[in-house]
Amino acid sequence: MALLEINNLSISFGGLRAVDEFNLSIEQGDLYGLIGPNGAGKTTVFNLLTGVYKPNEGIIRLDGRDITGKKPIEINKAGIARTFQNIRLFKQMSVLDNVKVGLHNIYRCPPAASILRLPAYYETEKKMNERAYELLSVFGLDKEADSTLASNLPYGRQRKLEIARAMATNPRLLLLDEPAAGMNPNETQELMDTIHYIRDSFGMTILLIEHDMKLVSGICEKLTVLNFGRILTQGETKKVLANPEVIKAYLGE
Amino acid sequence: MKKILSQMDQTSRNDFITYGMVIGAFAVISILQALGILSSQIGGLLVPLCVYSIMAVSLNLVVGILGELSIGHAGFMCLGAFASAFFTKCVGDGMPSMLRFVIAILIGGLIAGVFGFLIGIPVFRLNGDYLAIVTLAFGEIIKNVMNSLYVGRDANGFHFSLSSANDMGMDALNGEMLINGPQGITGTPRNSTFLIGILILLLSLFVILNLIHSRQGRAIMSVRDNHIAAESVGINITKYKLMAFTVSAVIAGFAGALYAHNLSSLAATSARFGYNMSIMFLVFVVLGGIGSSRGAIIAAVVLTLIPELLRPIASFRMLLYSIILIVMMIVNWSPASRAFMEKHKLNRFLFKFKKSAGKGGK
Numbered sequence: 001m002a003l004l005e006i007n008n009l010s011i012s013f014g015g016l017r018a019v020d021e022f023n024l025s026i027e028q029g030d031l032y033g034l035i036g037p038n039g040a041g042k043t044t045v046f047n048l049l050t051g052v053y054k055p056n057e058g059i060i061r062l063d064g065r066d067i068t069g070k071k072p073i074e075i076n077k078a079g080i081a082r083t084f085q086n087i088r089l090f091k092q093m094s095v096l097d098n099v100k101v102g103l104h105n106i107y108r109c110p111p112a113a114s115i116l117r118l119p120a121y122y123e124t125e126k127k128m129n130e131r132a133y134e135l136l137s138v139f140g141l142d143k144e145a146d147s148t149l150a151s152n153l154p155y156g157r158q159r160k161l162e163i164a165r166a167m168a169t170n171p172r173l174l175l176l177d178e179p180a181a182g183m184n185p186n187e188t189q190e191l192m193d194t195i196h197y198i199r200d201s202f203g204m205t206i207l208l209i210e211h212d213m214k215l216v217s218g219i220c221e222k223l224t225v226l227n228f229g230r231i232l233t234q235g236e237t238k239k240v241l242a243n244p245e246v247i248k249a250y251l252g253e
Numbered sequence: 254m255k256k257i258l259s260q261m262d263q264t265s266r267n268d269f270i271t272y273g274m275v276i277g278a279f280a281v282i283s284i285l286q287a288l289g290i291l292s293s294q295i296g297g298l299l300v301p302l303c304v305y306s307i308m309a310v311s312l313n314l315v316v317g318i319l320g321e322l323s324i325g326h327a328g329f330m331c332l333g334a335f336a337s338a339f340f341t342k343c344v345g346d347g348m349p350s351m352l353r354f355v356i357a358i359l360i361g362g363l364i365a366g367v368f369g370f371l372i373g374i375p376v377f378r379l380n381g382d383y384l385a386i387v388t389l390a391f392g393e394i395i396k397n398v399m400n401s402l403y404v405g406r407d408a409n410g411f412h413f414s415l416s417s418a419n420d421m422g423m424d425a426l427n428g429e430m431l432i433n434g435p436q437g438i439t440g441t442p443r444n445s446t447f448l449i450g451i452l453i454l455l456l457s458l459f460v461i462l463n464l465i466h467s468r469q470g471r472a473i474m475s476v477r478d479n480h481i482a483a484e485s486v487g488i489n490i491t492k493y494k495l496m497a498f499t500v501s502a503v504i505a506g507f508a509g510a511l512y513a514h515n516l517s518s519l520a521a522t523s524a525r526f527g528y529n530m531s532i533m534f535l536v537f538v539v540l541g542g543i544g545s546s547r548g549a550i551i552a553a554v555v556l557t558l559i560p561e562l563l564r565p566i567a568s569f570r571m572l573l574y575s576i577i578l579i580v581m582m583i584v585n586w587s588p589a590s591r592a593f594m595e596k597h598k599l600n601r602f603l604f605k606f607k608k609s610a611g612k613g614g615k
């Protein structure tokens with residue numbers, strides 16, 4: 001059974017059918033790419049998957065469980081975490097605390113224990129710190145993580161911090177919305193290695209949106225191409241990228 | 254001392270300085286008082302200073318940490334004041350005065366907290382900035398209700414009315430007025446002392462600072478910084494908004510109890526519990542640097558003391574007061590002075606700054 005199964009997903013904004021009869025099947029461990037020209041509906045698919053929008057039609061199943069129309073919190077608890085195209089960090093909080101917010105539902109401690117500083121508080125903080133630093137080091141963000149505000153990180157590192165924060169929730173499926181946007185070629189290369197690394201060593205399943213074709217062809221094994229809300233084609237990366245229709249859609253004939 | 258400080262991490266050090274500031278101020282003032290140097294004018298201000306500091310810390314939790322606007326916080330203080338004074342009046346001499354006062358304070362906090370919770374439930378379910386308008390209305394309603402509330406007690410038990418004392422149906426000869434409309438509650442014993450005020454302030458700081466630096470506090474701040482992202486990592490937004498707001502209301506209730514037991518006659522006048530007061534608390538928080546409990550306390554103390562100290566030169570009072578307000582504003586918020594403070598690490602000792610560089614963004 002596929003980890004993620006989307007059937008006939010559609011949503012309209014006013015008269016615009018932003019996503020139209022979208023289908024997708026992702027297996028455990030896949031590194032899957034969702035591409036398409038600007039305004040094709042890629043981010044809208046993510047918003048539908050994570051409960052930000054409710055679909056007009058269609059079914060979303062995670063590991064066989066129907067999660068269609070559930071709220072963002074429930075979807076995160078079910079095992080989907082995401083990053084945002086327009087970075088959404090907790091800007092006034094430290095890099096470390098951003099990841100610790102991601103660990104909120106992993107390590108628990110009741111409010112009374114927090115306020116009274118009972119042993120449970122120190123245990124939770126210790127576990128959270130260990131796990132947070134472990135994740136941050138994967139992205140090379142562990143140095144001065146406690147004393148740097150998220151908003152003071154350079155752009156590329158902010159994107160990495162968002163991935164670390166999403167990973168902190170222990171997702172089964174990770175959605176990355178244009179993770180390389182705003183990065184220079186070096187950073188992009190580094191990011192590609194990191195994405196590979198988290199797939200291999202954390203056993204993560206990843207669905208990513210990206211415009212950078214070098215990244216897409218470099219790491220995605222399968223692709224779905226969206227155009228005007230509809231699927232243009234899907235399948236193995238090489239075949240998809242060789243498809244003349246895809247080339248046409250991108251060159252915008 | 255320096256060594257202890259340097260061993261702590263940044264946040265515990267910051268909290269330590271805040272507690273130290275309060276305890277230090279208490280020690281200095283106690284010594285001055287013992288030496289007889291302190292004027293009676295200042296002596297009379299000590300409890301109100303504690304009350305306003307507690308209100309500033311309480312409101313800072315909502316405005317600075319949760320990022321919601323409450324402009325009716327005087328309403329929670331009013332509830333705490335009346336609930337606690339009512340309890341004290343009912344019990345009378347049936348209990349040792351210290352125990353009675355402690356229970357009265359807890360009741361003040363409880364009642365204010367219950368109202369905070371009840372207001373929060375509908376408001377925080379909506380997405381949007383409805384808290385400001387709802388709390389504004391709440392503050393005024395509470396004040397007006399307290400002004401028209403009559404409660405009496407006779408052999409048959411309690412009697413209530415919202416129109417006049419005669420409507421209560423109380424045995425006028427043998428009954429006792431507990432809350433008398435616009436006159437409020439009279440004859441409350443003056444149990445509040447500077448020491449108790451400082452202890453409640455320290456307790457409030459303990460609760461709020463510990464909350465902020467915990468799993469719950471991070472959840473609250475994440476909602477402030479980006480509620481969409483907070484939801485995406487599984488934070489229950491409504492729950493944490495409610496938690497912060499309720500804790501803040503409880504603490505405002507404590508402040509009200511302290512306030513009520515510093516006055517022998519408690520009436521819900523506009524000067525005490527009107528929206529002007531709520532706005533003043535908001536000014537404390539804003540001038541204190543939004544998000545800094547220490548800054549809020551400093552602002553509360555400075556802005557309460559100045560008008561009093563300037564009384565002798567009455568004609569220039571408001572002028573000087575305005576100038577000081579403006580100077581504080583500039584020192585606290587102008588980019589140049591913030592950069593200066595940051596560079597010289599002065600921010601640690603004065604107000605807390607947020608280094609929002611505005612990179613990335615939407």
Ligand SMILES: Nc1ncnc2c1ncn2[C@@H]1O[C@H](COP(=O)(O)OP(=O)(O)OP(=O)(O)O)[C@@H](O)[C@H]1O
Nearest residue numbers: 013016018036037038039040041042043044045085
């Ligand atoms: N909340 C909304 N209300 C109205 N229209 C919307 C909304 N969200 C998205 N759209 C529209 O849906 C279409 C698809 O938008 P979407 O953001 O999914 O595109 P995208 O493929 O992510 O594009 P890009 O590569 O530029 O990020 C666009 O025409 C957009 O204007």
Ligand SMILES: [Mg+2]
Nearest residue numbers: 042043044085
């Ligand atoms: Mg997009």
